[in-house]
Amino acid sequence: MRGLADIYAQQFKVTIASFLQYRAALVIWLIGHVLEPLIYLVVWTTVSRSTEGSVGGFTAGDFAAYFIVLMVVNHMTYTWIMYEYEYRVRQGTLSPDLLRPVHPIHSDIADNITSKLITLPGMLAIAVILGFIFRPAFHPVPWALAAFVPVVLLAFLVRFFVEWTLALAAFWTTRVSALNQMYFMAMLFFSGQIAPLELLPHPVRVIAFVLPFRWTVGFPTELLLGRLTPVQVLTGIGMQAAWLMAGLVLMRLVWRAGLKVYTAVGA
Amino acid sequence: MRVLRLLFVFWRIGILGELSYRSNFFFHLFESVLELGTALAGLAVVFSYTSTLAGWRADEIVALVGIYFLVSGAIRLVIQPSMESLIEAVHEGTLDFTLTKPEDAQLLVSIQRVEIWSITDIALGAGVLAVALVRLGASVGILEAASFAAALVAGGVIVYSFWLMLATLAFWFVRVENMLQIFSSMYEAGRWPVSFYPRWLRFMLTFLIPVAFATTVPAQALAGRLTWQTLAGAFLLAAALLVMSRVFWRIGVRRYSSASS
Numbered sequence: 001m002r003g004l005a006d007i008y009a010q011q012f013k014v015t016i017a018s019f020l021q022y023r024a025a026l027v028i029w030l031i032g033h034v035l036e037p038l039i040y041l042v043v044w045t046t047v048s049r050s051t052e053g054s055v056g057g058f059t060a061g062d063f064a065a066y067f068i069v070l071m072v073v074n075h076m077t078y079t080w081i082m083y084e085y086e087y088r089v090r091q092g093t094l095s096p097d098l099l100r101p102v103h104p105i106h107s108d109i110a111d112n113i114t115s116k117l118i119t120l121p122g123m124l125a126i127a128v129i130l131g132f133i134f135r136p137a138f139h140p141v142p143w144a145l146a147a148f149v150p151v152v153l154l155a156f157l158v159r160f161f162v163e164w165t166l167a168l169a170a171f172w173t174t175r176v177s178a179l180n181q182m183y184f185m186a187m188l189f190f191s192g193q194i195a196p197l198e199l200l201p202h203p204v205r206v207i208a209f210v211l212p213f214r215w216t217v218g219f220p221t222e223l224l225l226g227r228l229t230p231v232q233v234l235t236g237i238g239m240q241a242a243w244l245m246a247g248l249v250l251m252r253l254v255w256r257a258g259l260k261v262y263t264a265v266g267a
Numbered sequence: 268m269r270v271l272r273l274l275f276v277f278w279r280i281g282i283l284g285e286l287s288y289r290s291n292f293f294f295h296l297f298e299s300v301l302e303l304g305t306a307l308a309g310l311a312v313v314f315s316y317t318s319t320l321a322g323w324r325a326d327e328i329v330a331l332v333g334i335y336f337l338v339s340g341a342i343r344l345v346i347q348p349s350m351e352s353l354i355e356a357v358h359e360g361t362l363d364f365t366l367t368k369p370e371d372a373q374l375l376v377s378i379q380r381v382e383i384w385s386i387t388d389i390a391l392g393a394g395v396l397a398v399a400l401v402r403l404g405a406s407v408g409i410l411e412a413a414s415f416a417a418a419l420v421a422g423g424v425i426v427y428s429f430w431l432m433l434a435t436l437a438f439w440f441v442r443v444e445n446m447l448q449i450f451s452s453m454y455e456a457g458r459w460p461v462s463f464y465p466r467w468l469r470f471m472l473t474f475l476i477p478v479a480f481a482t483t484v485p486a487q488a489l490a491g492r493l494t495w496q497t498l499a500g501a502f503l504l505a506a507a508l509l510v511m512s513r514v515f516w517r518i519g520v521r522r523y524s525s526a527s528s
Contacts, residue, residue: 024445032452038468039456043313043320046463050317133465178294178301185305194309199316 007102011110019118026119033075034126040194041067041134056199061137062225066196068130069138070221074193075123077156077216079112082183085167086176089262098259105164105251112160141226147233152220154240159216161247168251171258186211192218212243273370274378281381295384299336299391306332306458307395323460323490330399331486334419335458336392338426338481340385342454346427347447348380350434354444357437362523373516377431400489407489414498415488421501422481428508429477431516438519450476457482480504 019026044063048055058066088094097104131138166183170176188194189204191213197205208214219236222228228236285291310332314325323331353376356362365375400407433450437443453471457478461469473479480501487493 024442028445028448028452031449035452035455039459042463042465042468043459046321047313047317050320055316175294178297181298181301185301188305189308195312200312201315 004102004106007106008110011107012114015111015114016118019115030119030122030126033078033123034071034130036193037067037071037074038130041130044195045134058196058199059137061135063196064131064134065136065138065225066221068127068134068136069224070193070217071130072123072127073152073155073220073224074217075119076116076152077159077220079160079163081108081112081160081164082167082176082180085170086174089170090174094262108164109160139226140224143230144223144226144228144233148220148224151223151233151237151240154237154244155216155220158212158240158243158247161244161251162212162216165247165251165254168254168258171261187213187217190214191216192221196222209239212247215240215243269370270374273374277378277381278383281383285383292384292387296387299387303332303336303391303395306335321460321463322492326399326402327486327490328460330396330403330489331460331482332458333392333394333396333399334485335482336388337396338392338419338422338457339454340388340390340392341423342426342430342451343382343385343388345378345381346430347451348382349377350430350447351444352376352380353434354437354447357523358441366520366523372520373431373513377427403489406491411489411491414493415485418480418485418488418493418498418501421498421505422485424505425477425480425501425508428505428512431512432508435512435515435519438522454478460486477504477508 041063044055044058044067045060048058048060048063053059055063088097094104097107163183166179167176169179173179189200190197190208190211192208197208197214197218200208208218215236219228219240223233223236307329310325310328313320314328318325320328353362356365356376362376365379366372368375430447430450433446434443436446453476456464456468456472461472461479461483464472469479484493484497484501488498
């Protein structure tokens with residue numbers, strides 16, 4: 001355990017150093033994370049204005065609150081591993097990682113958390129500015145605020161294991177971009193990024209309940225906004241736990257199978 | 268004529284280079300279809316709650332999506348790859364080979380690389396646009412079609428000049444790719460009419476990152492809502508940017524010292 005803590009601490013330092021080196025990349029990354037929710041926020045606000053104030057129970061203020069919180073939650077649980085693995089496998093940079101005595105997922109987790117710690121203040125500042133511009137109707141409920149902490153942590157872990165497992169597809173094909181795009185399209189609809197899930201057709205909501213997407217982004221968002229009953233929250237946490245277990249098991253299986261076919265093409 | 272012949276030559280090189288990787292075509296097509304499907308499904312969700320959006324009918328926004336794909340396809344086909352090659356050539360000092368050719372260097376660098384499979388975006392965009400036009404039917408007359416074509420040309424010139432100016436910055440700065448990337452990601456916002464956005468963002472999307480002229484304005488022309496003042500403004504801006512980018516390019520080339528040698 002102590003060894004693992006040391007590894008994480010070391011990775012923190014490495015990530016911070018590399019971030020100081022690539023500041024512009026940080027800005028690009030932030031713009032991408034702000035722009036998409038901002039576009040849908042603007043679109044749905046326009047819809048609510050065209051329909052005399054309310055869309056399926058959402059006012060312009062509700063939309064503003066929803067998309068601003070969604071932006072922050074998505075940022076907290078986001079991973080970029082699916083873009084990175086193809087490069088690692090194709091260029092063979094994975095090989096030295098395999099020689100280390102710890103599972104490579106640890107350095108990825110530490111790297112991700114460090115990046116979030118660096119970027120989160122910027123993200124929160126943007127959220128506050130957007131709050132002044134769009135006047136969100138934000139009425140937090142104390143118990144929901146408390147429940148948000150474990151829920152968003154679970155959401156992060158679920159998303160991390162699911163996306164890390166999918167990223168391993170790079171072991172079998174170097175053309176993962178088509179697969180990634182399919183994943184992100186599903187994410188857009190089933191996680192609630194394009195619209196609050198309540199506004200989507202019934203079949204979409206049923207599928208969203210089963211798939212992991214909603215539990216990584218939409219669920220923590222709805223919780224923080226106080227749109228969920230305690231029973232719904234417990235059900236959601238149950239689904240998160242189920243997906244976390246599934247993700248862990250799948251990750252181990254796929255990792256083992258993937259290593260067998262890995263030939264370090266670039267090395 | 269010379270321009271067309273040159274474009275054709277680079278086009279051929281692009282095709283020949285890619286013909287060895289034919290399956291790429293299907294992957295590209297698949298990704299384009301997915302992207303388009305996402306955009307249209309999003310529209311379907313929005314328009315299940317309202318019939319017009321700030322004065323725009325559903326089919327008009329579908330036309331806008333078609334235009335967006337058309338223009339972004341054109342950017343990805345030749346503008347973006349060529350500008351990226353230009354930046355690389357400035358860094359590596361290989362721009363010498365282009366400058367010594369007996370043809371206008373700006374023209375050569377602007378068409379030097381063609382990513383042929385982006386043609387799928389253009390084809391799909393044109394298809395969507397055609398479907399939207401059929402559904403809009405009688406409301407699109409000769410006048411609308413003509414002003415649409417004019418607006419699209421002006422928008423294309425604005426986008427090209429803007430990219431060229433950004434890439435020309437490579438003569439002074441090292442990490443220009445980042446700026447190109449910021450532009451590409453902001454371009455996403457052009458999928459919707461810029462009139463939806465708050466004023467500060469609309470201003471940015473019109474003048475700082477001129478997305479509005481390439482997508483919203485041509486779509487407005489089709490919907491018959493384009494005033495002649497806007498169209499004239501688009502042409503003025505296009506002409507100004509074209510001259511400015513030319514001047515800027517000249518200054519940049521004069522600064523170029525073939526860093527590698």
